[in-house]
Amino acid sequence: MADTGTKAQGLANMASARYGVYQKSDQWAGQTVGELRRKLAGLWQLPAEAVAFKDKQELSNDHVIQPGDHIEFSRRHGEKG
Amino acid sequence: MTDPRRFVVVGAGGTGGHLIRGLAPMLEYGLQGSVLVIVDGDSFEPSNAERQDFTDMGNKAVVRAVELQPRYPNTFIVPDERWVVAESPKQQDDDPDNPSTEVGVHDLLVEGDVVYAVVDNFATRKLLFDAARDYQNIDIFSGGNDDNLFGSTYHYQRRDGRDVSDHPGDYHPEFVDPPDRNPGEMSCQERAKIESSTQLLATNMAVAALLLARTHKVILKKEEDAETEIMFDLGLGLSQAYNRRVDALANTNS
Numbered sequence: 001m002a003d004t005g006t007k008a009q010g011l012a013n014m015a016s017a018r019y020g021v022y023q024k025s026d027q028w029a030g031q032t033v034g035e036l037r038r039k040l041a042g043l044w045q046l047p048a049e050a051v052a053f054k055d056k057q058e059l060s061n062d063h064v065i066q067p068g069d070h071i072e073f074s075r076r077h078g079e080k081g
Numbered sequence: 082m083t084d085p086r087r088f089v090v091v092g093a094g095g096t097g098g099h100l101i102r103g104l105a106p107m108l109e110y111g112l113q114g115s116v117l118v119i120v121d122g123d124s125f126e127p128s129n130a131e132r133q134d135f136t137d138m139g140n141k142a143v144v145r146a147v148e149l150q151p152r153y154p155n156t157f158i159v160p161d162e163r164w165v166v167a168e169s170p171k172q173q174d175d176d177p178d179n180p181s182t183e184v185g186v187h188d189l190l191v192e193g194d195v196v197y198a199v200v201d202n203f204a205t206r207k208l209l210f211d212a213a214r215d216y217q218n219i220d221i222f223s224g225g226n227d228d229n230l231f232g233s234t235y236h237y238q239r240r241d242g243r244d245v246s247d248h249p250g251d252y253h254p255e256f257v258d259p260p261d262r263n264p265g266e267m268s269c270q271e272r273a274k275i276e277s278s279t280q281l282l283a284t285n286m287a288v289a290a291l292l293l294a295r296t297h298k299v300i301l302k303k304e305e306d307a308e309t310e311i312m313f314d315l316g317l318g319l320s321q322a323y324n325r326r327v328d329a330l331a332n333t334n335s
Contacts, residue, residue: 020231020312021319056251075312077206077253078225078233078288079261080280081096081199 015065019044020075033071034061040073050074085114086300087191091165091209092199093121093141095132095280096224099289100199101145107293109153111301116157119145120189122164122182122265132282164265165189165205183265186212190219195300197292198223203259204266210237210249210256217242220300223249224292226284230316234291235325236299236309246309247325283315 013029017036022044028036033052040046050073052059065071088104090097101119108115121141129135136148142160150158161184169185186208190196196213198206198221206223213221219239226232235253238245250256264272291311298304307329308322 018321018323021314021317021321023321051254053252056247072252074253075233076255077203077223077235077249078227078231078284079203079255080201080227081092081094081225081285081288 012067014067015069015071017071017073019046019050019073028065029067029069031065032061033059033063033065036065036071037061037073044073046073085112085116087116087118087194089118089120089190089194089196090199091120091197091205092201093119093145094123094129094199094201095282095285096226096288097121097141097197097199098133098135098145099286100197100224100292101149103289103293104296105149105153105156105158107297107301108156111297113155114157116159118159118161118189120161120163120165120184122162132280132285161189164263165208166263166265167208187215190216192216193218195220195296196222199225199288199292202261202263203255204261204263207250207256207259208263213237213239214248222292222295224288226280226288228279228281230281230284231312231314232284232288232291233310233312234288234295236295238299238309244327247327249310249325252310252323252325287313287315 013027014025015028016025017040037046052071052073054069054071088108090101093101105117108117119142124140125135125138125144135144137144140162142162146158146160163182163184165186166183167186169188170181170183190212196209198209200206210221213219216239218241221237223235235249236246237248264275298306307324307326309325310323311320313320
């Protein structure tokens, strides 16, 4: 029988992240931006210097992710024309 | 039909060349009587032929204009051979044999312009986007790619003195503190030392296509949409659209 309580708690811990062409949602609430950065670094080739922000506000690596947060890591705009 | 407007393409190289070739017929048949200003202080070199299609040697803006004007007689195609800089050089004695090689950004742009920053550096992009804040109604597009298969476009729009979309500096530190220099601010010797990049034709074309698509949708058809920034990777076959409109819900992107 499905554990609806666990399932509901999982959904409540959901947050999303974006970097360039990548986007993902997962149960990241309660973790820090720094922890998220380390998890995504290899998968997304996320550079250490990529600024993290939410609602145009820069986030430190110590920031604790809240449920429903949409975290964006700044991907450098294409430079050449 | 929508009223004609003035379109200013800054950068007539790889991406700019494809953009201009698509923009000219779009204006000829969709916005007759429009003006297409092509701005570039650089000249074609034989090494450009790998990625850029040009009909003659010489200044890029002039070569493009000479090529296209006969084919699009109802569009005023105007070459500007100068580098865009912060302030125009002080007027000296008029010397037609020694014209200025720089134009101040506020001497280049006028109210209502649609501007494309398809240059090779962030310094010039920042110059154009920052200058746009001084205009009541203006559209500034930026399109660029890296040396591989990643590219992106950004559309900054102002109407009646207010931002419709956010300035790109709100999301991209390179538009606030550029890691490079504007070639227009360099000496000839410094410009000559700039190493040419190893870009790919496909990525140049893809950036130009996205800029043309958004021009068609937002400028010609006057449709509102949320995809103010688009990032793509041709190698991965992935793209993401970002909603940078000022009225977007916090981080709710399309």
